Amino acid sequence: MRGSSKVMARRRLGRSRSSAGCTAGHGYVLVIAEKPKAARKIAEALSNSTRPKLCRLGKVPYWLVSWNGRLHVIASAAGHLFGLTTDERGFPVFSYYWAPLWRIDGSASYTKRFFEVLEKLAGRATVFINACDYDIEGSVIGYMIIKSLGDVKRAYRAKFSALTRQDIQRAFRRLEPLDWDMIEAGLARHELDWIWGVNVSRALMDSVSRVTGRRVVLSAGRVQSPTLIEAVTRDKEINLFVPLPSFAVNVTIALGDYKHTGRLAVYETRQDALKAAEKLRRARFLKVVSYREWRERLLPPYPFNLGDLQAEAARLFGYSPMFTQRVAEQLYLEGLISYPRTNSQKIPESVDVATIVRNLARISEYHNLVGYLLRATGGILRPRNGPKDDPAHPAIHPTGEVPSTPLTGAQKRIYDLIVRRFLASMAPPAILARAHARLAATGIGSLELSGLRILDHGWLRIYYFAAPKESQIPRLRVGDIVDVKRVSVRIAYSGPPEPYTKASLVKWMERVGIGTEATRARIVELLFERGYLASRGKRIEVTELGYAVAWVLARYFPQLTSVELTRYFEEHLEAIRARKTSRSAVIDEAKRLLSSILAEFKKGAMESVGMELAKALNIIKPRNTCIICQREATEAGLCRFHQEALQRLLQGYMEWRRRAGVDCLEFLQKMAQLSSAGRWVREVAAYFVKQGKCPFSAL
DNA sequence: GCAAGGTC
Numbered sequence: 151m152r153g154s155s156k157v158m159a160r161r162r163l164g165r166s167r168s169s170a171g172c173t174a175g176h177g178y179v180l181v182i183a184e185k186p187k188a189a190r191k192i193a194e195a196l197s198n199s200t201r202p203k204l205c206r207l208g209k210v211p212y213w214l215v216s217w218n219g220r221l222h223v224i225a226s227a228a229g230h231l232f233g234l235t236t237d238e239r240g241f242p243v244f245s246y247y248w249a250p251l252w253r254i255d256g257s258a259s260y261t262k263r264f265f266e267v268l269e270k271l272a273g274r275a276t277v278f279i280n281a282c283d284y285d286i287e288g289s290v291i292g293y294m295i296i297k298s299l300g301d302v303k304r305a306y307r308a309k310f311s312a313l314t315r316q317d318i319q320r321a322f323r324r325l326e327p328l329d330w331d332m333i334e335a336g337l338a339r340h341e342l343d344w345i346w347g348v349n350v351s352r353a354l355m356d357s358v359s360r361v362t363g364r365r366v367v368l369s370a371g372r373v374q375s376p377t378l379i380e381a382v383t384r385d386k387e388i389n390l391f392v393p394l395p396s397f398a399v400n401v402t403i404a405l406g407d408y409k410h411t412g413r414l415a416v417y418e419t420r421q422d423a424l425k426a427a428e429k430l431r432r433a434r435f436l437k438v439v440s441y442r443e444w445r446e447r448l449l450p451p452y453p454f455n456l457g458d459l460q461a462e463a464a465r466l467f468g469y470s471p472m473f474t475q476r477v478a479e480q481l482y483l484e485g486l487i488s489y490p491r492t493n494s495q496k497i498p499e500s501v502d503v504a505t506i507v508r509n510l511a512r513i514s515e516y517h518n519l520v521g522y523l524l525r526a527t528g529g530i531l532r533p534r535n536g537p538k539d540d541p542a543h544p545a546i547h548p549t550g551e552v553p554s555t556p557l558t559g560a561q562k563r564i565y566d567l568i569v570r571r572f573l574a575s576m577a578p579p580a581i582l583a584r585a586h587a588r589l590a591a592t593g594i595g596s597l598e599l600s601g602l603r604i605l606d607h608g609w610l611r612i613y614y615f616a617a618p619k620e621s622q623i624p625r626l627r628v629g630d631i632v633d634v635k636r637v638s639v640r641i642a643y644s645g646p647p648e649p650y651t652k653a654s655l656v657k658w659m660e661r662v663g664i665g666t667e668a669t670r671a672r673i674v675e676l677l678f679e680r681g682y683l684a685s686r687g688k689r690i691e692v693t694e695l696g697y698a699v700a701w702v703l704a705r706y707f708p709q710l711t712s713v714e715l716t717r718y719f720e721e722h723l724e725a726i727r728a729r730k731t732s733r734s735a736v737i738d739e740a741k742r743l744l745s746s747i748l749a750e751f752k753k754g755a756m757e758s759v760g761m762e763l764a765k766a767l768n769i770i771k772p773r774n775t776c777i778i779c780q781r782e783a784t785e786a787g788l789c790r791f792h793q794e795a796l797q798r799l800l801q802g803y804m805e806w807r808r809r810a811g812v813d814c815l816e817f818l819q820k821m822a823q824l825s826s827a828g829r830w831v832r833e834v835a836a837y838f839v840k841q842g843k844c845p846f847s848a849l
Numbered sequence: 850g851c852a853a854g855g856t857c
Contacts, residue, residue, distance in 0.1 A: 185856060229855030241851095251855095260857045287855055340854075347852025355851070371852045483857080491856085669853060 172205035172214065178221040180275035180300065181308070182268065182292050184282035186211055187482075187489075188313060189226035192281055195318035196222060210267040217322060225271050227282065228264045232294040234344045241352040242748040244741050246344055248294060272299040279325065281308040283542035286723070289329050290336035302328060311541055314500040335723040338733040342719055342740055347371035349744055350707050353751055354699065354763065361760030362769045368699065369680055372719065373665045374673050375703055375710040378682055378692075380658055382700040384650055385692040390795055391646035391828040392802030392821065395810050397423035401597055402636035403436065403589070405624045409635075415595030416642070418809050423639045426594045430637050436589035436597060438630040447579040450609040451616065452495040452536030453545035454571050456667040457660045459490070459564075462571075464653030466615055467563055468688065471656040471671035477564045478546070485551045487568055491667040492543035495536025501544055503531045503576065509550030510569060519573055519612050526578050526608070533575040540667075547572045567615075574613035581606040582618070587626050599623045641810075645826050649689035662713045694781075698766030702759050706751050709743075778837050788834075795830035800846050802831075814844035 183189035193202035193213030202224070203214040212225040235254040236246045252262035272278070278300040280292025289307070296305045307329045310321035347370065354368040397420050402411040414430070417423040452458070459478065460471040469477075478490035488501075497503060511520035523531075536545075548569045557565060585601035601623035604610065610617045626632075650658070652674050659670045677683045682696035692700075700711070709715050725731045751759075764770040765782060772782035781789035788796060799821065806817050821827050821835035838845050 227855085228857055231855090233854085234852090239850095243851095258856090264857090283855090291855065336854095340852090343852045343854080345852090349851085351851035365850085367850060369851055373853065479856085666854070668855065673853080 171203055175221075176274045177276045178223050178274070179217075179277040179279060180268075180271055181222055181224040181279045181281050182295055183224065183226040184288055184291055185228060186226045188281075188283070189213060189224050191313040192318055193224045195313075195315040196224070196322060207267045207270065208263055210263050212267065212271065223271055223275065224281075225268055226264065227268070227291050227295060228261055230287070230291055230294075231261050231265050231268070232298065233258075234340055236348070241349045241356065241752075242745055243349060243352070244345060244745075246341070246348075248298075250298075268295055269299050272296075275300060276304060278302075278305040279308050279322075280305065280328065281310075281321075284309050284311045285541045286332055286336040286339065288542065289332040290340065293328065293333045293336075296328075312498055312500045312544065317500065331727045331729060334733045335726040338726055338736050339719065339723055341733075341737050343372055345737075345740060345744060346710065346715075349748055350375075350703075350710060353706075353748060354702065354759070357756045357760035358763045358767070358769075359760075360756050362764045364769060366763075366767060367680065368763070369676075370699070370703060370707065370710050372710065372715050373659070373669065374676060375707075376662075376664060376713045376715075377655065377659055377673060378677055378696060379700055379703070379711045381650055381655060381677070381683060381690055382692050382697060384647060385690070387828075388646045388649055389791065389828040389830045390798050391826065392798045392831055393643035393645065393824055393826045394802065394805055396642050396644070397809075398640050398642050399423055399427050399430065399594065400638050400640055401430065401436070401591075401634055403597070403632050404635050405632060408622075408624045410599065410623075411636075412597050412599070414591060414597050420639070420641075420810060427637050427639050430591050430594055430634060433591060434634050436591050436632045436634060438587060438626045438628055438632065439590045439596065440588045441586070441626040441628055443583070443585045443625075445605070446582045446584055448582055448608070448610070448618070449579050450534045450574050450577050451571060451613060452538075453497050453533055453547055453575045454568060455493050455495050455536075455538055455540070455545055456490055457493070457657060457670070458495070459546060459568065459571075460671065461653055461657055462567060462615070463564060464651065466567070467560075469560070469564075470652045470675075472652070472675050473560070474564060475671050477560050478568075481561060481565055481568075484553070485549060486553060486565060487549060488545075488547050489543045490546050492540045492546060493538050493667055494540035494543055494545045495538045497533040497535060497545050497547055497572075497575070501547065503533065503547075506548060506550035507531060507573070507576075509552070510548060510573070512552055515566070516569060516573070519570075522611060523573055523577055527576060531576045533572070570613045570615075574609040577609035577612055578606075580604060580608035580610045585623050585625075587623060589632055643824060643826055646828065649691075651688045651690060652685075655690060664713050664716045694766040694768075695763070698763050702762060706755055706759065707747065778833050791830045792834050795828065795834045796845060798828075799831060799834060803846060814846060815839065815842070818844070 183192055193215050196217040197215040205212050205214060212223060215222050231251055232248045233251045233254055234246045235249045236243055238245055250265055251258040252265060278296045282288035282292040296302055305328050306325040308321040308325055310317040350370040351368060354370060358366050397417045399414045400411055401414045415426055460474045463469040463474040481487045482490050507520055510516045546568055583603040583605050587599040588596050590596040601621055602618055603620055655674050656670045659665045665673055681693055682699055684691050684693050703711050722736045726733055765772055774783040776783045776789035776792055777787040778792050779789060784790050785793050803817050806812050818835040818839045822832055822839050
């Protein structure tokens with residue numbers, strides 16, 4: 151085979167280099183970490199005087215240490231090494247089993263070498279310790295390895311939530327039996343996600359192939375589907391948006407050099423606004439009714455968790471959450487930053503911030519910033535911790551390692567962001583001078599003026615990305631009279647909701663509590679891969695297929711359209727953990743529910759759902775097309791979307807007539823033009839403008 | 850082939 155001799159040579163070299171002192175013999179304790187980085191930390195923590203002996207099998211490292219007078223071999227997984235799979239086709243499918251991930255998942259081939267090393271090391275071990283992350287998945291990762299390659303009867307759990315010598319040693323002095331309740335809850339999580347996801351995905355795919363004979367990859371799941379529905383709901387509101395008019399009375403004032411134009415009052419109708427404007431022109435002045443100056447402390451930011459980092463990198467550099475995550479993972483593997491897949495905004499005491507800060511000063515870019523930080527704090531370095539926490543990892547922070555090879559542009563930016571955020575979190579607050587004035591015109595409204603100056607930049611010197619915009623207003627006194635230079639009435643339109651971006655959709659997932667740090671960005675990308683979502687610049691749009699899948703789910707699998715299914719899972723997993731119920735009881739209940747809805751789907755919905763999806767996929771052409779677009783016409787010659795847009799236009803027209811006194815065609819022309827009007831709304835309006843007729847004939 | 854979850 152191509153290149154095999156080279157590979158073999160490297161393998162031999164790897165073996166021979168590490169073989170001295172690496173033959174552990176029999177009867178050792180095998181410690182299983184979740185990842186190589188953690189294994190190394192554990193090895194270091196358990197070797198009191200001597201350095202742990204680093205060994206390798208192929209590319210996979212493991213360590214030998216003597217702890218408590220016994221040889222401990224510390225090896226590592228690489229996340230899950232086992233996953234659920236089935237040999238059955240079709241649905242419903244409830245017969246699944248655990249298998250090595252490298253056998254069942256083509257993208258997880260890297261797990262094979264970890265699997266093989268653990269297999270080899272487990273064979274000669276007498277005791278097994280699950281030292282994976284102290285969370286539900288860590289319990290499953292270690293358990294599956296010990297169960298498949300070792301012996302659960304000779305196994306223990308080490309529980310530590312920080313990778314520090316102290317915490318690790320404490321955990322190894324107080325080893326506990328395997329945490330069966332956590333394991334059962336974790337196994338149940340895997341099974342529940344599998345039976346829901348695989349069955350409903352197959353129901354969608356099979357209905358398409360039933361109707362068209364084609365195989366198309368479609369999917370649904372506890373996390374991806376509510377996320378799709380959220381994007382659909384927003385996209386629909388934007389596409390159906392009918393802007394409403396309002397009339398603002400704007401006023402220009404001048405005080406010496408200071409000139410300002412602002413909004414005094416807003417009216418629904420033009421007449422009311424014109425009346426107020428006329429009144430104001432006659433009065434010709436505003437009176438200061440309040441004036442206040444004060445100082446404000448702007449507290450430093452929390453150190454980053456992954457979601458905050460992704461949001462900031464999107465805001466500042468336009469990076470997608472997945473891209474930011476990939477770059478952060480590279481920096482982590484280079485040893486430059488701590489573990490990035492964390493929800494924590496806290497830097498615990500166990501992190502030696504003083505040493506990290508001192509080391510950062512050796513990087514020329516940060517030398518002066520560190521100098522400032524040490525002067526400004528008197529050397530007392532305490533990060534401002536945020537409320538969010540993570541069972542297994544602290545907030546993202548630099549390690550203090552100096553980059554050995556030059557960083558790429560994106561790596562440099564992300565690293566810089568992390569370093570500055572970390573340093574800023576320990577810096578003094580910024581001091582702002584603020585001023586606010588209210589200038590009233592009796593019986594009409596008032597003009598608000600706000601001023602802001604930064605008196606002391608504090609942490610903003612370091613994390614300058616968050617600096618507020620400065621503005622000055624004149625110093626006023628209550629009772630002062632200010633001349634009005636100009637009065638105008640301007641029409642304003644209400645605006646649609648903000649379209650989602652990848653970053654804001656990930657933030658939504660975080661806010662409602664679905665997915666994890668490691669999966670949210672990936673699941674958003676998956677919705678693009680499936681063809682449910684598409685990008686238009688930074689904004690997310692839902693495709694025809696996305697709308698069709700959302701419609702099918704809402705009708706036949708409503709459980710998957712809401713984040714409530716995650717809440718339901720969480721409650722039941724917690725009950726398993728508390729031994730109030732059992733895994734089998736929870737799984738049986740899920741199977742019963744799924745059996746019944748899947749059977750009903752199979753009996754009565756395959757054809758219609760297949761047709762619906764096939765039309766969205768453009769495999770089947772609709773019989774009657776909409777008079778405006780290529781979609782199927784459902785009512786009055788219009789498709790579902792344009793029909794709904796027409797309804798919204800009717801409501802909007804009544805409001806426009808009342809507020810602005812327009813007639814039907816004027817209104818439709820306006821709607822066809824306004825860029826804030828939804829796409830479907832504009833299309834319907836343009837159609838009737840072209841026809842020269844008003845669709846609201848009943849009026 | 851399909852989930853969501855870990856990590857290279």
